[in-house]
Amino acid sequence: MKIWLDGGLQDAEGARVSVFDHGLTVGDGIFETVKAVDGRPFALTRHLDRLTRSARGLGLPDPDHDEVRRACAAVLEANPTPLGRLRVTYTGGHGPLGSDRGEHGPTLVVAVGATVRRPDTTAVITVPWTRNERGALTGLKTTSYAENVVALARAHEQGASEALFGNTVGQLCEGTGSNVFVVLDGQLHTPPVASGCLPGITRALVVEWTGARETDLPLDVLERAEEVFLTSTLRDVQAVHRVDGRDLAGTPGPVTAKAMRVFEERAAEHLDP
Numbered sequence: 368m369k370i371w372l373d374g375g376l377q378d379a380e381g382a383r384v385s386v387f388d389h390g391l392t393v394g395d396g397i398f399e400t401v402k403a404v405d406g407r408p409f410a411l412t413r414h415l416d417r418l419t420r421s422a423r424g425l426g427l428p429d430p431d432h433d434e435v436r437r438a439c440a441a442v443l444e445a446n447p448t449p450l451g452r453l454r455v456t457y458t459g460g461h462g463p464l465g466s467d468r469g470e471h472g473p474t475l476v477v478a479v480g481a482t483v484r485r486p487d488t489t490a491v492i493t494v495p496w497t498r499n500e501r502g503a504l505t506g507l508k509t510t511s512y513a514e515n516v517v518a519l520a521r522a523h524e525q526g527a528s529e530a531l532f533g534n535t536v537g538q539l540c541e542g543t544g545s546n547v548f549v550v551l552d553g554q555l556h557t558p559p560v561a562s563g564c565l566p567g568i569t570r571a572l573v574v575e576w577t578g579a580r581e582t583d584l585p586l587d588v589l590e591r592a593e594e595v596f597l598t599s600t601l602r603d604v605q606a607v608h609r610v611d612g613r614d615l616a617g618t619p620g621p622v623t624a625k626a627m628r629v630f631e632e633r634a635a636e637h638l639d640p
Contacts, residue, residue: 369445371438371477376445379478388474390458393466396474396510397421397458402600403451403479406443409600411436412639413568417508418455424507427473430457438477448481452601456510485602487627488618490527490609491542493589494518498532498540500563508565515543527609529597533586534563545602546570548579550594550622555579569598569630572640576633577626589613594620596627604630 368379390396399414408414415432422430435455443453456476462469496518504511518530522543529542541547541564548557557574559581560566573579589595595607595615604627606619619627633640 368478369442371442371475373475374434376441382476384474384476385461387461387464387469388458389460389462389468390456390474390510392462392464393459394509394511394513395425395427395459395462395466395468396456397425397427397508398510399455399508400600401439401453401455403443403448403453405449406447406451407638408439408443408453409634409638410568410572410640411439413571414455417566417568418457421507421509422457424504425459425509427457427459430473430475434475435477438475442477442479446479448479450482450484451479452482453477453479458510482601485605488606488608489529489597491529491531491595491597491607492522492525492527492611493586494521494530494532496532498534498563500534500536500538500540500561502563505563506560506566519543531589531610537586538562539584539586539588540564541567542597542599545597545599545605548573548596548598548626549584549588549592550620551588551592553593553622555622555626556582556584558582558584567598567600569600569603572633573598573604573626573630576629579626594618594623596623603627603634 369376372382402409458474460474461471522530532540534540546567589610597605606623608618
C-alpha cells in the first residue's frame with residue numbers, strides 16, 4: 368500500500384510520523400473521510416472546504432487544497448479499489464509535550480482502505496453521554512475521537528452499529544460518525560448545526576435534495592418517530608430498524624426509501640456536487 372505523507376507517496380510500512388506529532392500527543396488535528404468509487408472521490412470540494420473550516424477552528428494554517436487533491440489522486444491511482452475510504456489527516460505537526468505548538472508546521476497524511484457497501488438498515492442505541500453544543504471543538508471534525516470510540520464500543524456490545532448522542536439541553540444531536548434524520552407526521556427533520564452536530568457532507572446534500580427541515584428535537588423524539596435514518600460519507604442514507612429496544616416496522620419506510628433513492632440518483636449524476 369502507498370500513502371501520501373508530507374509531499375509524496377511512500378510505502379505504508381516505511382512511512383513514519385514523529386512520536387512528538389501534536390496529533391498523537393494532544394489530539395491537535397483534523398481529518399476528512401471521503402468516499403471513493405472506482406478511484407474517484409465523491410464530493411471532494413465540500414470535504415476540502417470543511418477541512419479548511421476545521422483547520423481555522425483549531426488555529427491551524429489553511430491546508431493547501433491543490434496539494435490535498437494531488438495527494439488524493441496519487442493515493443487512489445496507487446491503490447485501486449472499487450469502493451474506498453479515503454482518509455485525509457492534517458495535524459499540528461511536531462511539537463512539544465504539551466498544548467503549545469511547535470514551529471515545524473503541519474503534517475499531512477492521505478491514505479485509502481477498501482470498504483464495502485453498508486446494509487440498507489441498521490440498529491442504533493442512545494448513550495447517556497452528551498455532546499457539548501458550546502464547546503471549542505463543536506462543529507469541527509477533529510482527531511479527538513475518544514468519546515466516539517467509547518460510545519461506538521457500547522453500541523457494538525448491544526448489537527448496534529451506531530450510538531446517538533443528545534446535547535447538554537436534552538436535544539437530539541448526532542451519532543459517533545453520522546447525522547440523524549427522523550420522520551414526524553410524514554415530514555423529514557434533522558437537528559440543526561446549532562445542536563452541536565457535525566455539519567455532515569451527506570447531511571447537507573440530503574437536506575438540499577429532499578427539503579428536510581432543520582428542527583430542534585428532544586432526544587425522546589426517537590421513541591415516537593415514524594422513521595429514522597442515518598447519513599454519513601460511507602453510509603450514504605441508511606434506514607434504522609431498531610432504536611434501543613424499539614423496533615420500527617416496515618423499514619425502510621416510504622420517506623426513507625425516497626431519500627435513499629434520491630441520494631443514489633443525484634450522487635450518480637454529480638461526482639462533486
